[in-house]
Amino acid sequence: MPAQVVPKAPGIFIRRYSIVGKYTNEPGSRFVKHVALIRDEGLTSHGTEVPVWDMRPPLVAGTISASRTQQDAKCPAHVVGWLSLTSDDRDGMTDWLAEVDKQERPNTSWGLAEQYTVSLSPEDQWHRDEKGVRLYRRFSCVSFVLAAYLEGAGINLLEVSDPENLPAVRLDTVVRAYGEHLRRLNRVRAEVGLRGPEPWRILLAGYIYHAMDRPDQSIRSVPYTVPSEAAGNFPMQ
Amino acid sequence: MPYSELDIASFLGAVEEGREVASKRQARLLLRSLRLLSEVLRTDTRRVSAVESLLVPDVNDLLGLLQRGRESAEFHRQYLRDSYSAEPGDAIRDDDEEQPGKHKIVFRTKEGIETCYRGLPVVGEDQPPWHDLAKGQYLGDATTRPLSPDDQLAVLIDTKASAVSRVAALTGLRGSPLESVAVAYLAREIIRMELPPEWRDAAVFAVEATHFPPDLREGVGEALLNIAYALRAQPDGPERVVWSALRRGASLLPTTKVDRLLGFLATDGTVDTRSVALQCVSRMYEAEPPSAVPLAVADRVHLFAERFLDPVVFTPGEPSVIARSAVSALAAVGDRRLGDALTALHSLGRLWLVRRVRDELNRLYRGWIDRGFSLEQPAVANLGNALASFD
Numbered sequence: 001m002p003a004q005v006v007p008k009a010p011g012i013f014i015r016r017y018s019i020v021g022k023y024t025n026e027p028g029s030r031f032v033k034h035v036a037l038i039r040d041e042g043l044t045s046h047g048t049e050v051p052v053w054d055m056r057p058p059l060v061a062g063t064i065s066a067s068r069t070q071q072d073a074k075c076p077a078h079v080v081g082w083l084s085l086t087s088d089d090r091d092g093m094t095d096w097l098a099e100v101d102k103q104e105r106p107n108t109s110w111g112l113a114e115q116y117t118v119s120l121s122p123e124d125q126w127h128r129d130e131k132g133v134r135l136y137r138r139f140s141c142v143s144f145v146l147a148a149y150l151e152g153a154g155i156n157l158l159e160v161s162d163p164e165n166l167p168a169v170r171l172d173t174v175v176r177a178y179g180e181h182l183r184r185l186n187r188v189r190a191e192v193g194l195r196g197p198e199p200w201r202i203l204l205a206g207y208i209y210h211a212m213d214r215p216d217q218s219i220r221s222v223p224y225t226v227p228s229e230a231a232g233n234f235p236m237q
Numbered sequence: 238m239p240y241s242e243l244d245i246a247s248f249l250g251a252v253e254e255g256r257e258v259a260s261k262r263q264a265r266l267l268l269r270s271l272r273l274l275s276e277v278l279r280t281d282t283r284r285v286s287a288v289e290s291l292l293v294p295d296v297n298d299l300l301g302l303l304q305r306g307r308e309s310a311e312f313h314r315q316y317l318r319d320s321y322s323a324e325p326g327d328a329i330r331d332d333d334e335e336q337p338g339k340h341k342i343v344f345r346t347k348e349g350i351e352t353c354y355r356g357l358p359v360v361g362e363d364q365p366p367w368h369d370l371a372k373g374q375y376l377g378d379a380t381t382r383p384l385s386p387d388d389q390l391a392v393l394i395d396t397k398a399s400a401v402s403r404v405a406a407l408t409g410l411r412g413s414p415l416e417s418v419a420v421a422y423l424a425r426e427i428i429r430m431e432l433p434p435e436w437r438d439a440a441v442f443a444v445e446a447t448h449f450p451p452d453l454r455e456g457v458g459e460a461l462l463n464i465a466y467a468l469r470a471q472p473d474g475p476e477r478v479v480w481s482a483l484r485r486g487a488s489l490l491p492t493t494k495v496d497r498l499l500g501f502l503a504t505d506g507t508v509d510t511r512s513v514a515l516q517c518v519s520r521m522y523e524a525e526p527p528s529a530v531p532l533a534v535a536d537r538v539h540l541f542a543e544r545f546l547d548p549v550v551f552t553p554g555e556p557s558v559i560a561r562s563a564v565s566a567l568a569a570v571g572d573r574r575l576g577d578a579l580t581a582l583h584s585l586g587r588l589w590l591v592r593r594v595r596d597e598l599n600r601l602y603r604g605w606i607d608r609g610f611s612l613e614q615p616a617v618a619n620l621g622n623a624l625a626s627f628d
Contacts, residue, residue, distance in 0.1 A: 064476060091553035092589030095561075098554045102480045102513055106442055114446050129488040130448050131524040136484070154592055 003081035003213040003234065011045030011077075014038050017093050018082035019145055019208055020050055020075050021234070024176055030233040031176050032206035035145050036075040037093075049074040053097055055144035057116045062101030079234055081212030083219050089153035096152030103136040116140065118202045119193030120163040140192075142203040157211040159223040160203065167229040168199035177204065177232075204232035386413040393419055400439035407443055417450070424453040428460040437464065438478045445485040458489030462497055469506035479508045487517035495521055495531050495570075502537045512555060515541060515562035519601065522569040526605050526616035535572040538563050542574075546581040561590060565597050568623060571616030575623045583626070595627045 006012060006020075014020065016039065021032040036054030044050050052075045053061050060066050060073040085093075105115040117124045117138040125143070126134045139147065149155045160166065174194065175183050182189055194200050210231050211224035230236055384392070384406070392398050392406035410419040426432065427440050441464060449457055465482035468474045483501055490497060498521075501514035518534060544550060545560035564582060567575045582594060602620050610617050 088587065088589050091557070091587065092593065094553040095557040095589070095593070099512070099558045102477070104477055105481075106439070114442075127446065129485070130454070131488075133488055133520045133523045135445055135488060136481075151593070151596075152589070154589060 002083050002216065002219070003079070003209040005079050005235070006044060006046045006048075006077045009045040011043050011048070012080070013042070014044045014050070014077070014080055015041045015082060015085070017085060017090060017148070018080055019212065020044075020052060020077045021079040021081075021205055021209065022076045023078040026176075030206075030235060030237060032079060032204070032209065032232065032234055033177055034075060034141050035205040035208055036073070036141065037097075037145060037148055038080075039073075044077045044080075046078060047076050050077050053148075055116065055139040055141050058106075059100070059104045059115055059139065059144070061097045061104070061144075064101045065104035079209055081209045083155075083212060083216045085153065089155065092154065093148050093152035096148055100137065105136065114138070116191075117193040118143075118200075119195075120160055120166075120202065121193075124193055140203065142205050142208065145208060146203075155220055156223040157219065158203065158207055159225045163201045165225070166201045166203065167226055167231070169202050169204060169229050169232075171198040173204070173229055173232060174198070174200070174202075204229070206232040206234045209234035210236070384409065386410055386415040389413075390415050390419060390422075394422060396436075400433075400435040403436065404439045404443045407447075420447060420449060421453065423447060424449060424457050427464075428456055438475060441478050441482045441485070445481045449489065454489040455491065455494075458486045458494075459497075461486030461489065462501075465510070466500055469501070469508040469510055472507060474506065474508040476508045479510060480513045483510055483513050483517060487514075487521055490521070492521050492525065492527060492531075495534050499533060499537060502534075502541070509555070511541070512558040512562050515559060515566045518566040519562065519569040519597075522616070523601060523604055524608065526569075526610055526614055527571050528615075530571050530616075535567065535570045535574075538566040538570065539572060539574050539578070542567055542578040543581070546578065546585065548585060551585055551587075557590065561594050561597065564594050565601065568598050568601060568620045569616075571619050573619060575619060576626070579623055579626050591627070595624070598624055 004012075006014075018038045018041075020036055020038050022034040023029045024031045024033045034054070034056070036052035039051040039053055042050075052073050054073055054075060055061075056073070058065070066073060103115075114127065115136070115138050118140045119125070119138075120143070125138050127136050127138065129135055137147075146157055146160070149157050171183060178192075182194075189195075194202070207224070207226045210226070212219060213234075214224070386409075389406040389409045393403050393410065395403070398406075407419055407423060410416050423440060423443060426436075427444055432440065441461065444457060444461060461482040465479045465486060468479045468482070487498060495518060498514050498517055501510040501517075504511070515538065518538060541559055541563035545556055545563060550556060551560060560582075564575070564578050567578055579594075582590060598620060602617070602624060605614075605617050605620075606612075612618060612621060
């Protein structure tokens, strides 16, 4: 099974570019709050912080952005998803990360809105110049991982071609992912791409693990269609 | 209780418990006063009368000050814990109610004095400078006490204000009646040489996020490329500032100035600008294909394609980004050697590389067609023919 809760010690061996996830702090939570790409392969047990490439913000997509942000980006390993990546897949992802690594923006409050978005609109996923030409990318933690797989390895994990087909996500769920402050801060919600009243058609981190909880051949050939907002939990229970 | 009976050890304990510069500093000041008074009373009888005339602090005041210090410590510790960039310093808040908008906080840090403004999303209890969505933390309330556009403009042009405050003010002015004034000011600043490094870097990033009216674009673009060129030669050149300035500088220049990128296609300098510069060449022509091939740039780009698609040199990572960016740039400038480059690319046998280059070339081609350029336009036709090699 290529997606599972990371077991306690001695743990499991996780390969590079597997997708590691962190649960919320709620007792017994299975709601995935954050996802990231594993930087180095190794033995990992439940809750161990592992080095990752991710979009928190800040964007840490390679050694350059990692050194500039002075942060060793890490993520507690609560849940992990993987498939048997070929060397071709991994090379493509390495290339993708090297390119994105140069687009990291300052992570101040004004920089937040410049590079973080949960919006799936193509217009929001790139910042463009006056002529509509691309300058730098915007991600959420989920879209960062999805783009690394899709553009780097050519593997489309989730069916997002029409965001209207995604489950509607309520504010209560968004708050579990991002914190209580989003409940009262309309401006911050708009900054990260949550425009208008709830619910919103956005991606939850947990969806990725249901996409990966399938045979490799299915993962590579058919993007996963998210059935409901409850798939933000993994396992769904 | 007279000061002489105060338990100095308990002060020290409270300070250590706080483990915070703000409380330590307050307590040290108190202790210094107490020790001075104690010392004077014990050793200098000639000054006793003077000492008696000093205001001896009431113990409740002292404890109150310490409590405030501990609260301050709690407040600041949260920032220090959550932000790699936070560092302790001293602050004075100037609450001048007679001059709305002039409520400022003067910080003394190791870099010198900085002035920040209350109500902006960068400093103070209302707006911390750090978001961490992965942790679900946002340590303040963004809706409190926004400054008026006039006040924000005052902050933007205040050269003593911190760079983050000034950029936050600029952000706050977007969509306001003063936006064009702010954009013009930013353009003047970036064109002005000898900006302080912190403000220069922040202004470069701000320029990349700002749209400019046509009459300002070329001047700002030239200035950005000058900044990028100067910084890439510095021993510890700030890479992301250089790349941001290069991306934005190129995007603001007309395609007739594409030769300005030649300097960034060289290996000299401490910041490697080759892959970003190659992407800039492509993107300069995304909106409009060239009517004639810019030969100097095309020759350099072809050299990169040839060298980095060599099987001996090709490696996933920065070299592969250079290789595929060079192929895209060859297509964008309409160079006929694109076909040779694609032959070399196919011969590498890297499926991911073929897919990524094909996707990028398709995007460029579709963009030109969608913008209404003729299939017979030389660069469009050249790219159309090249794309056939992917079938």
